[in-house]
Amino acid sequence: MLKSAVFSCLCLSWLQGYTQLVPVSLPQAFAKGWHAKAQFAGSIGFLSLGAGRSGKKLEADLWYGYVPKSLGGVPIHAVTAKATWLPVKPVYWKGVVLRPLSLGGFVSYTPGSQYFLFNPEQYPFDYYSYPTAGHIGLFAGGQMAIQPQKMPRLGQWAVYYELGTTDVRVASYFTNTSSLTLPDLFTLGFGIKRKL
């Protein structure tokens, strides 16, 4: 917890320095095209790498996420498909360009002999009515475009955050609203995006 908090704060404070420098032109910031992303946490990996395509208001990416044994108890790999809807047009604010609202969802698959998509043969038919290898998630968040002034060749970058939830948290929370609380429902993820 401490390590991830320090890491997040350092990344954000470093990026915040760059956002003071130069505003990004509105049309370029979130243009259509291919992109690559890297994300911290957000239930799809400790660190995840993704690539996909952005439209005017929609993004779709495919990810590979990894949690090392030291952080997950066992090495955890995840392949995730994510879709993000950005219903609000880019907003120019105090020297940065924001997409203030993102809404999206993901489907994630974790390979491993301890998980299953369909009940293995040892069980009576449909003993467990859910897959343990797959999870779905929903999130809301925002994006902010950045462009380092002194290094224009680095290209178009954005940072984003996602406040998300997963199937397990939703299934647990909505049957226990008098016991679980909203912080139990949500987790946080941070990422960066670069236009390709």
Next chain:
Amino acid sequence: MLPLLRHVTGLLAMAVICFSCKQVFEYSPNEVRLPAGYRNLNAAAIARIQALPAKDTVSFILIGDSQRFYKELDDFVAHLNKTSGISFVTLAGDITDFGLQKEAIWVHDRLKRLQVPYVAVIGNHDMLANGRLLYREMYGPEDFSFNWAGIRFMGINTNSNEVGYSGQIPNLPWLEQQLTGAGENISHRVVISHMPPFDEGFDRKLEQGFARLLARQPGVRLSLHGHQHVSSRRQHYADGVEYITTASMNKRSYFLVNLFKGGYHVEERSF
């Protein structure tokens, strides 16, 4: 000066956010990354139990299948904390519904508010995904035993279906050793496990062996279970050993078990 101030306040705001919400980052729903205070819970509970002064009549509680029944857990804790004379609680497995760390943390966050200690055995749902690793790190060995007040308590993994009925679960050689090696000053033997031997999830090839092991012990013998989500009590094998199965937490019932010299009394209660 102003830009520097903005940087500092920005950093502080981020630090407050990062530290204020406990466990705000989740790398995977399948992660086993337990915070401090959520490890070796059975050992700590057993130490508390064994530090209690021995009594002529020991009263403890049997609950089971807490899986995703958090408001019922809250109510149970409030109810039991108003009840006197109870030494500890046993949770007969299916702590979680999906074998996930978040669920186990939610359960312990409630049961730790009990004024008495609790021990938990592993259920079939607790063996899903990385659940076995989670249980072992959070609670301890799947098979465990301890003595107190002339009673030998044994917790054992009986979820044979989760290992394809391989014959290794339950570990009957271990159970035999625990039962027969209990010592002369042991008058009661209590075995706590999730899957009852008469359930289809228990290895048919090991059912009679389990029952016979218990039946041939001296003194009082009890076998306590969960899993079936309804309560029952019966001498299943007509051999003097009573098998008591508690309902799931959503049924809002539990068993009060009293052990005394030469006998026992079991009573089902609601909350």
